[in-house]
Amino acid sequence: MSRGRFGIHGGQYLPxxxxxxxIELENAYNRYKSDEAFNKELETLLNDYAGRxxxxxxxxxxxxxxxxxxxxxxxxxxxxxxxHKINNVLGxxxxxxxxxxxxxxxxxxxxxxxxxxxxxxxLFGMECVVFMGEEDTKRxxxxxxxxKLLGAExxxxxxxxATLKDAVSEAMRxxxxxxxxxxxxxxxxxxxxxxxxxxxxxxxxxSREIKAQILEKEGRLPDAVVACVGGGSNSIGSFYHFxxxxxxxxxxxxxxxxxxxxxxxxxxxxxxxxxxFHGMKSYFCQDxxxxxxxxxxxxxxxxxPGVGPEHSxxxxxxxxxxxxxxxxxxxxAFEFLSRTEGVIPxxxxxxxxxxxKKLAPEMGRDKIIVVTIxxxxxxxxxxxxxxxxxxxDE
Amino acid sequence: MSNxxxxxxxxxxxxxxxxxxxxxxxxxxxxxxAAAQSGADLIELGVPxxxxxxxxxxxxxxxxxxxxxxxxxxxxxxxxxxxRKDVTIxxxxxTYANVVFSYGAERFAKRCAEVGVxxxxxxDVPFEEKEDFAPICDQYGVDFISLVAPTxxxxxxxxxxxxxxxxxxxSSLGVTGVRSEIKTDILSIVEVVRKHSKVPxxxxxxxxxxxxxxxxxxxxxxxxxxxxxxxxxxxxxxxSPPFVAAYVKEMKEAIVSL
Numbered sequence: 105m106s107r108g109r110f111g112i113h114g115g116q117y118l119p120x121x122x123x124x125x126x127i128e129l130e131n132a133y134n135r136y137k138s139d140e141a142f143n144k145e146l147e148t149l150l151n152d153y154a155g156r157x158x159x160x161x162x163x164x165x166x167x168x169x170x171x172x173x174x175x176x177x178x179x180x181x182x183x184x185x186x187x188h189k190i191n192n193v194l195g196x197x198x199x200x201x202x203x204x205x206x207x208x209x210x211x212x213x214x215x216x217x218x219x220x221x222x223x224x225x226x227l228f229g230m231e232c233v234v235f236m237g238e239e240d241t242k243r244x245x246x247x248x249x250x251x252k253l254l255g256a257e258x259x260x261x262x263x264x265x266a267t268l269k270d271a272v273s274e275a276m277r278x279x280x281x282x283x284x285x286x287x288x289x290x291x292x293x294x295x296x297x298x299x300x301x302x303x304x305x306x307x308x309x310x311s312r313e314i315k316a317q318i319l320e321k322e323g324r325l326p327d328a329v330v331a332c333v334g335g336g337s338n339s340i341g342s343f344y345h346f347x348x349x350x351x352x353x354x355x356x357x358x359x360x361x362x363x364x365x366x367x368x369x370x371x372x373x374x375x376x377x378x379x380x381f382h383g384m385k386s387y388f389c390q391d392x393x394x395x396x397x398x399x400x401x402x403x404x405x406x407x408x409p410g411v412g413p414e415h416s417x418x419x420x421x422x423x424x425x426x427x428x429x430x431x432x433x434x435x436x437a438f439e440f441l442s443r444t445e446g447v448i449p450x451x452x453x454x455x456x457x458x459x460x461k462k463l464a465p466e467m468g469r470d471k472i473i474v475v476t477i478x479x480x481x482x483x484x485x486x487x488x489x490x491x492x493x494x495x496x497d498e
Numbered sequence: 499m500s501n502x503x504x505x506x507x508x509x510x511x512x513x514x515x516x517x518x519x520x521x522x523x524x525x526x527x528x529x530x531x532a533a534a535q536s537g538a539d540l541i542e543l544g545v546p547x548x549x550x551x552x553x554x555x556x557x558x559x560x561x562x563x564x565x566x567x568x569x570x571x572x573x574x575x576x577x578x579x580x581x582r583k584d585v586t587i588x589x590x591x592x593t594y595a596n597v598v599f600s601y602g603a604e605r606f607a608k609r610c611a612e613v614g615v616x617x618x619x620x621x622d623v624p625f626e627e628k629e630d631f632a633p634i635c636d637q638y639g640v641d642f643i644s645l646v647a648p649t650x651x652x653x654x655x656x657x658x659x660x661x662x663x664x665x666x667x668x669s670s671l672g673v674t675g676v677r678s679e680i681k682t683d684i685l686s687i688v689e690v691v692r693k694h695s696k697v698p699x700x701x702x703x704x705x706x707x708x709x710x711x712x713x714x715x716x717x718x719x720x721x722x723x724x725x726x727x728x729x730x731x732x733x734x735x736x737x738s739p740p741f742v743a744a745y746v747k748e749m750k751e752a753i754v755s756l
Contacts, residue, residue: 119623121647273551281672283568380595394600395548
């Protein structure tokens, strides 16, 4: 009976109150995903409003400094609102409008998905409420202001660890109390079916473009695609059209936090085990009794104790590899990319840059790595400055 | 089949919910005994979960206090062993899928049967996902209890037909918690449930006062109350048992002869 499985992962573990809403969403998505007018409208929005296609940029200086594989950056940071999140949000907001919904609710960690949802709500004239862990509203104060500027209400979630997982829980709770006019615009490839599939499909524009762009520039596919993984939306989007190309290594970079040997980590696949939470079966950081662990990362966007079910499946079958990157490595990569290429990456994306720094020198100069820069780093500057012991006013 | 049917043999059933381990397991044991002696027909024992998505603020806070106080699944099984020395009414666990999955569904069901837990309620396991849990519970004679909600509509009959133990009717949209008024058209849900369910059904979510309990009991076989009890425990802590006893007595008396 269960739908939406990736191997053993996925499914629909959520209160009965929401089941008909999930079925309604699945039916609407199945109807519109192959609807020509819908796709045309979405493509126009992605191109004219969000600024797609995003660039695939040859990072020549970075390549030369590292002295190994050629590195290309997939520049999702250049999208409108500054991250890949807009790809999914425009798709879901359009779908919600077709379903007659007039109100969008969303969770956000770093604030990028909240900003994207608030943006789409403004564009479509919809009401918008964003749930954000109180801890994250402090780490990402600028994004809180942006959301409010765009007309959204921002609810600071104080329960649990007051981070991304609590924001997801609170958005789910809100949805159970108001379903008929509200769409929950889930921002990552997590949650109950059909969300992991919907988010992946809307984000798969990233790998579709990478494939066309690299073929044009290099005449061949890359040897590796590297992206950061929290819930895993930019990474599944970056991987998706390469899953069938067995010679392309797919590498997801998890938030190692202070290190995977400490409790202050959010590296789910590295340190977690299979569980059931937030609507899905997947890998989760948890204790021996299944209590969800209070995870930690410098990156609010990767600070999540679970991972999308399709990533868990790609890990199980060995198709993708998942590696932890510590806070220190990510901050180092944040500074490295800023100075070497003049590109300030989001601290989330810096986790992918950090792994590329390790990987490139080990590969020959004839090899190609694509690194997805999922977002821009302006939002992180104050927090990184604090991390480095410097106080600045935003 | 478990003993749950016995809970519905003494007029309309009153079913309190208690989060195990808030503020500590000794208090939980005393509260359960007090409730049982004051007319509770079945008690839902909440096994706390770190992130209870179906709960409102009161039970969320109770769960956090219980976990902070060191309550674990194993210790709660031990609590039931102790309770079963003298508590004879049916007891069911209410928890979340990951608590059972992590323990091992079979190990969990087997342990329930051994210590005398009659049923299991997992609010984040809908009809479509119950295959992971229900057949194993069946095998050990533990009832896997299903829930229906005001939004179930065309799903009501399907869920009611396969209901075991009792059917949990969620009174209104949203999460658990005290509500001043229950606005759902409960009668239209009840009508379908009655036609398709072979087991009794009880209404929960939002019930706290005797007048609300009467309203819900008139059209069902029983009433479930959680947050109102956990508010008493939050207020009185270790001194809660007599306060819970008085509350249970008042609520049971309000509905018993309807």
